[in-house]
Amino acid sequence: MQPFTANTATSTVIVTGTLMIRDIPKRAGGSFKVGKLSTHIGQFEVKNPELDQYEAGTYSGNFCIDKIYPSHYVAGGKIVIEMRAVLSCFVLAGFDEDTGEVENSIEVDPIDEETSTVTVTPVTTVVEAAEDVAPASGDAAPVADDDASASDNDAADTDDTKAVMSVEEERVFREQQMDKDTFGEFYPLGAEVKLDVTVGRTKLRAQCDRLKSLGYKFVAARQVWVKAD
Incomplete structure (x- = not known):
């Protein structure tokens, strides 16, 4: 054990x-x-x-x-x-x-x-920092090339056409992306999963909830999650 x-x-x-x-x-x-x-x-x-x-x-x-x-x-x-x-x-x-x-x-x-002990950085600090790096009034903003923009839009339209998915495919894709974000290095999940308990309470709970929804059960004696048959 x-x-x-x-x-x-x-x-x-x-x-x-x-x-x-x-x-x-x-x-x-x-x-x-x-x-x-x-x-x-x-x-x-x-x-x-x-x-x-x-x-x-x-x-x-x-x-x-x-x-x-x-x-x-x-x-x-x-x-x-x-x-x-x-x-x-x-x-x-x-x-x-x-x-x-x-x-x-x-x-x-x-x-x-x-x-309750977390210190939040005021938003005004970020805004002031952004103003410091703003371009001078004499600097001209870059002008977009119409031909290049049209070409990019055509390419995007072509990619969108190729990437059209069914409702079920989109659902599966979204779940896979969510699982990648939730489990990180543990994704794709195997038959057994041993979580890293140092990732933080919030993420650990999210991982536990997701494993339960996928049919995994925690085996306390071994401290691993096992996929139900």
Whole structure:
């Protein structure tokens, strides 16, 4: 059984325990996954991006804790303080669909936590930069050659005529382009796909959703997506 591995840890504690993964629905649609790790050294919240690949339930095994730190967020008019653990690897030994008794807590999507700290560059900065490189008033704008333009238009019309596709062909083409953008180096997809969990939560979720729609199923013991027969 191969372990999941993420960033290399400088100081790692390996413990035996259980990781309870819950599926949290969002008001705007969709859902996200969070985990609670129970070990002999304590209980910790887990917000690793790769949890979005897993089905909700309780997983037992050995877990590599890379970092433990206090964290907090505001939700529903309350400040929630929790101890979080970052897992750098884990080897799963068992799975139970039952998540047991779950306290009624308020969870915030980790993506929302990450985006709330992003600094946006003002648009005015970009506009000013564009004005700085504007041509002087004395410079004449290039004049398009009528014959060249007509020739280009004729060629474009010819290409468009050759490129006419049926509705079904256009749908397939658009899906292929979307999959290329979504999966990058993993496209075209094989019978098994092992995702790079460091690409970011948003892209990883998009990849997971697309794989599910294509009939793939995540095999937790091997951390790979397998195409259903």
